[in-house]
Amino acid sequence: MCLGVPGRIVAIEDEQRKLGVIECAGVRRIVSLHMVAEPDQALADLVGTWALIHVGFAMSTIDEDEAHRTLALLAELGEMAEMAEMAEMGAEARGEPGGGAT
DSSP, X not given: OOOOEEEEEEEXXXXXXXXXXXXXXXXXXXXXXXXXXXXXXXXXXXXXXXXXXXXXEEEEEEOHHHHHHHHHHHHHHHHHHHHHHHHHXXXXXXXXXXXXXX
């Protein structure tokens, strides 16, 4: 299963190579805009647009509400993973089955 993470296109890095800069959770990365760029569209028109990012590619554009909902869900999943990890560490420390002790 592939997971696309929402990021906002904040700048164009290289017009010819169709590379843009996205920002996600305060981190900026250069990504390919090939999959979201329309043939007659200036890349500068994409600045400010939200996109789903996967392995260095903007896969599709999404609206801002969907981006925020997805980011909130990802944050919630991260919190759930942290809680599961803490529970496993506690079980391991107590020597309980399934706690990773061998």
